[in-house]
Amino acid sequence: MQRRKELPPMVKTVIIKGRIQDGGEHMEQQRIVETPAGVLTYTLKKKKVKNLNLRVDQNGTISLSVPMRCTLDRADRFIQEKSLWLTQAIRRQQERQQPVPPPPDRETCKAILLAGLKRTYPVIAPLGVDFPALKLRAMTSQWGNCHWMQGYITLNTALARCPERLQDYVTLHELVHFLHHDHGPRFYGKMDLLMPDWRQRRQELKGYSAALER
Numbered sequence: 001m002q003r004r005k006e007l008p009p010m011v012k013t014v015i016i017k018g019r020i021q022d023g024g025e026h027m028e029q030q031r032i033v034e035t036p037a038g039v040l041t042y043t044l045k046k047k048k049v050k051n052l053n054l055r056v057d058q059n060g061t062i063s064l065s066v067p068m069r070c071t072l073d074r075a076d077r078f079i080q081e082k083s084l085w086l087t088q089a090i091r092r093q094q095e096r097q098q099p100v101p102p103p104p105d106r107e108t109c110k111a112i113l114l115a116g117l118k119r120t121y122p123v124i125a126p127l128g129v130d131f132p133a134l135k136l137r138a139m140t141s142q143w144g145n146c147h148w149m150q151g152y153i154t155l156n157t158a159l160a161r162c163p164e165r166l167q168d169y170v171t172l173h174e175l176v177h178f179l180h181h182d183h184g185p186r187f188y189g190k191m192d193l194l195m196p197d198w199r200q201r202r203q204e205l206k207g208y209s210a211a212l213e214r
Ligand SMILES: [Zn+2]
Pocket: 173, 177, 183
């Protein structure tokens, strides 16, 4: 039985951070690969190391250091081979409930989330999305939603109690709805392009469900 042939087709999208070429000098790149355990995003680092070193950090972010000579194909395949172990490790890290700070007063909450919107907006501005109005609401089952017809997004006040990288994820998700209203492949394609590690962040957000309760 040849295991390799059972693996799904490989790289979906590649996001370049810094200079990279196969056989190049130094590189660090975020890569998105389809694996038997689902789509995974990882940071690939080429270094003067002898072996492939795989790591999952506290956020559930995957990094793989490889020797200079290692091809991108080999690196992606390694992620595929380890995908089951990786997804289990990530789930363990991310679903651990995180301590959340007490809810800020309404004014502070608005300031935090508006700052988050301003931080995220430049990512989508070049695609022709107007800066939306922002409404806040305490919700128990949704982190946000997008009223694309009316030109505003609603964010859950609980999001102000979450780390910035998770605020950015929810905000960007709602902003992308101005371009793609449903959760079809084009929506997720845009998320992949604009925030390659959004799946990890979505998973990480589950660790903050305590913020949703009062
Ligand atoms: Zn949505």
